[in-house]
Amino acid sequence: MKRRGFLQAVALPCAAACAASSDARFTIEARFYEKLPYKKIKCKLCPRECVIDDRERGYCGVRENRGGTYYSLVYARVCAAHPDPIEKKPLFHFLPGSMAFSVATAGCNVNCKFCQNWDISQVRPEQVASNFLPPKDLAALTRQYQCLSIAYTYSEPVVFCEYVLDAAAAGREAGLKSVVISGGHIQQEPLKKLCGRVDAIKIDLKAFSEKYYKEVVNGELKPVLNALATIRKLGTWTEVVYLVVPTLNDSDEEFRGLARWILSELGRDVPLHFSRFHPEYLLKDLPPTPLPTLERAKAICDAEGLDYVYIGNVAPGHPAENTRCPKCRRVVVERAGFTIRALALDGGKCRFCQHAIPGIWGRI
């Protein structure tokens, strides 16, 4: 199995740097589950609601029933850690130009056929090298690397939710923000808890059809849409990413349906990123997304009335990487890849026409 280079990309503190030998440190009782007869449990963290026998694990592979009590095996069990530009997440309306200290554990509650990180997301925690990085140490490390936020990313933060909740609290105490990069397969109760602790949630909306979710993602669309609506209702900053896969989720109708749903359920000012697909994992037979397809998606969503539609994962410098003021149409954030070239915002308002641009701009 190939191993992540970025695991070693940061020098973890001495106490955490030894390879994880015993799993006791990473094991805590799960916070969202229900006990059933015969030592079975039902997980209430994500919409799968896995019913799990004693000694078995759920679909995500990182939670285990031990004698009728359910445990997370990935608390502070960090298999990837790296300071990244926040634009890489991508979050474009959130502290632009800042760095986010990004961490992941093993595991995911879906199995996308195009996963770029399958070697950590589709494995069990004991199958990948990990380090022990408890919440306070993570916060300290984030500050040490001069990052303004902690990003829970690369795999699926929902499956290491307990760690996210505690680390976000530790981060907040240390003056840090937290952002979650998720597929949005989560139940309402844990989602509400997350919204109370973190500052932004970016949702990877994989497609706008149940068929695609069933066949390509091994998940469901409906709970993701519900999650987005809840995040928005609770006022947590959110941006949506849509990975465009040639022939599978790239029709005009789907783009239009997506735009209309966002307009009616979330609002016109939710940023939407169309991202380029690269063949990987179980989907190697398709070509990378042609640039015109991404431009077509943007054009459709612009025409439907969304204010902030971006294109990502393309050669740096494409004009659709920039943020334009929807009122005066001037560029207020000019980007080239992950670099901020120019910023024309004052207190979150367009410098040219004073129109408020939604987002968390803060100290830059």
Add this chain to the structure above:
Amino acid sequence: MRIGPQYGITRRGLLEAGLAGALGAKAATPEKSRVVIARDPGLGAGRSPDSGRVLKLLDRAMQSFYGLDSPLDAWKKLARPGEVVGLKVNCLSGRGASTNPVLVEAICERLRQIGIPAKDIVIWDRLDSDLESAGYRVSSRKDRIRAIGNDTAGYGNELAVYGSAGSLVANTLVRTCDAVINLPVLKDHGIVGVTLALKNLFGAIHNPNKYHINAGDPYVADVNMFPAIRQKVRLTICDALTAQYEGGPSYMPQWSWPYNGLMVGRDPVALDYTGWQILERKRAEKGMKPLRELRREPLYISTAADARHRLGTNDPNRIDVVEV
């Protein structure tokens, strides 16, 4: 390694699955897949059956399966000296409903008698801790019979892909063993219906948790198409000493009964179909609903038999069940 149907099926594989007829006019009447069920009503229930009687039962099953008078001649059909033989046990359920060490001991004895030294026998499953809890002493010393979990032996580097499944496959299967005897237990499974020959091979992959959805269909069949599994698993000996018709895969004594038997077959689909029917009959006898009504009918068994997989037959007319 990516394989598709065009690469995944060898003529040998088809012949071994008893499906030679699919290939040409010469074999117009396909051979039936033989499943031998050997039983000893006096064996006695529990985890410690008489080892001598288990050995005799095993001999009876093997001789009948290969149609030979001598047990050692039968074993010689399976493996030869110089080969490393893996015994894929099923150990998830502790001592109650895992492959019985008494049976495994009997198999090891016969393997040694046909010239396979202890160092060339490997008992394996997913985890060292599962092996220990089922009564196997974990050891990777090469001067004795090894018992080793995939968590220690690791997984191969290449992703095996077939249909909906993509997995890393256990080193013990891919690298260590030349031949594997599959040793499942005759029991119910709360998600995929039953866990027998086909499902036991989930213990050879790194991500079995991903493939229980939709009652394991088509994932169980797809995983069994991985080349290492197709090429190396030579026989299934299903431990039906104690069987379980509900509440599996965990051990539930209230739903277990002494079947006092072994099932032997080379066609995993035929064996699974036959075992499934035994469990359904027991469920009916106990007034329980059929698995179909509980939405856990093991449809993966028919998928394994379909034209895309051809792993064997689930057609009762083409299964020769021999009771001895």
